[in-house]
Amino acid sequence: MPIPTEPVGSLPRPAKLQAAIADFDAGRITFDDLARVQDAACLDSIRRMESTGSPVNSDGEQRISSFATYPLADTLAGTGLAENLAGDGQFFAIFEDGHHRQLPRLTGGPFRYKHYAVEFFEKAKAIGTTPLKQAVIAPSMLALLYPLDSELPGYSREAFLSDLIDEAEKDIRKLFAAGAARISIDFTEGRLALRNDPRNPWTGRNMLKSFVALNNRLLDRFSPEERKNIGIHTCPGGDCDSTHSADVDYADLLPSMFEMNAGYFLIQLASEKDKERVYRLIGEHMRQDANGVAQVAFIGVINPLDPRVETPEEVRDDLLLAAKYIPKERLGSTDDCGFSPFSIDVKPKHGSPDVARDIAFEKIKARVEGTKLASQQLGV
Numbered sequence: 287m288p289i290p291t292e293p294v295g296s297l298p299r300p301a302k303l304q305a306a307i308a309d310f311d312a313g314r315i316t317f318d319d320l321a322r323v324q325d326a327a328c329l330d331s332i333r334r335m336e337s338t339g340s341p342v343n344s345d346g347e348q349r350i351s352s353f354a355t356y357p358l359a360d361t362l363a364g365t366g367l368a369e370n371l372a373g374d375g376q377f378f379a380i381f382e383d384g385h386h387r388q389l390p391r392l393t394g395g396p397f398r399y400k401h402y403a404v405e406f407f408e409k410a411k412a413i414g415t416t417p418l419k420q421a422v423i424a425p426s427m428l429a430l431l432y433p434l435d436s437e438l439p440g441y442s443r444e445a446f447l448s449d450l451i452d453e454a455e456k457d458i459r460k461l462f463a464a465g466a467a468r469i470s471i472d473f474t475e476g477r478l479a480l481r482n483d484p485r486n487p488w489t490g491r492n493m494l495k496s497f498v499a500l501n502n503r504l505l506d507r508f509s510p511e512e513r514k515n516i517g518i519h520t521c522p523g524g525d526c527d528s529t530h531s532a533d534v535d536y537a538d539l540l541p542s543m544f545e546m547n548a549g550y551f552l553i554q555l556a557s558e559k560d561k562e563r564v565y566r567l568i569g570e571h572m573r574q575d576a577n578g579v580a581q582v583a584f585i586g587v588i589n590p591l592d593p594r595v596e597t598p599e600e601v602r603d604d605l606l607l608a609a610k611y612i613p614k615e616r617l618g619s620t621d622d623c624g625f626s627p628f629s630i631d632v633k634p635k636h637g638s639p640d641v642a643r644d645i646a647f648e649k650i651k652a653r654v655e656g657t658k659l660a661s662q663q664l665g666v
């Protein structure tokens with residue numbers, strides 16, 4: 287079997303769609319008006335991703351508010367916020383360029399998703415012609431909805447976490463039932479947990495171990511056969527062409543990350559300074575037997591924050607070097623992150639989201655072609 291390759295999930299939303307979202311938030315257009323623009327963006331995303339030759343594709347997450355908030359609200363501005371939530375939660379991340387992203391705040395129980403990813407997946411499946419993947423959000427991110435230090439009256443932290451795991455399980459089961467080929471869990475908060483940013487109180491509290499344990503409560507509800515197709519995505523963030531935790535050493539993250547009983551990992555690497563060292567760390571820490579499944583490492587070979595398009599030869603060379611440390615039958619390729627995990631993203635280094643979309647498809651094509659070259663050279 288050739289080296290597998292798959293995207294993380296998102297693509298920049300066209301400028302027209304971002305304008306329509308703003309019009310919907312301002313009450314200038316109806317949801318049906320917005321949905322028509324979303325439909326067009328999804329169709330364009332799937333067709334163009336398919337035209338790259340990519341074997342597994344997505345709808346580019348064109349309908350969702352963000353990778354983290356899709357279960358909670360209709361738009362990133364908080365229109366249609368789910369019950370028992372208020373808009374003013376904690377920062378989940380403060381990025382290097384100074385901008386930040388904020389989560390809602392839980393005000394009471396019970397906690398329920400307003401949207402499951404399957405709603406978006408089914409619309410994509412109706413138009414897709416290749417196997418489709420869907421990204422979902424990790425329980426460890428949504429755990430940050432609960433107050434950090436206090437208990438909510440009448441709704442204990444454990445009652446919340448129990449509801450959260452039930453909802454996250456439903457999110458994944460519904461996708462498998464609808465025919466999702468692959469499901470990856472976004473875990474950007476893993477690396478950020480190792481930073482100590484005094485402006486962002488949840489960091490610097492050694493929360494990584496509890497994140498891993500919480501996500502394993504979810505993963506342990508699935509069979510080894512199911513977990514072959516359930517992945518974890520790690521990255522230092524990727525929003526407005528900026529990161530939130532690129533200075534955190536992978537040596538501190540990877541041993542804990544591979545304790546999660548997922549079947550595969552989508553790992554940012556193209557933008558790492560010393561890739562070879564990280565390939566070696568991956569080879570040392572990935573598990574042959576994660577409760578019945580052999581873990582597969584998909585290394586990032588494309589940097590979605592940089593407008594320069596990688597060549598297929600660069601992709602090939604990254605994979606050949608990685609194969610010195612990672613068994614070739616447990617190696618895959620991916621992008622470092624989604625191309626726009628948040629719906630509203632002007633992609634400043636690219637000039638505009640429309641230019642960034644064109645570049646994204648060129649980059650995906652380079653990943654697909656470079657991965658084929660590496661497969662030929664490695665004889666797989």
Ligand SMILES: [Zn+2]
Nearest residue numbers: 474521623624
């Ligand atoms: Zn990411």
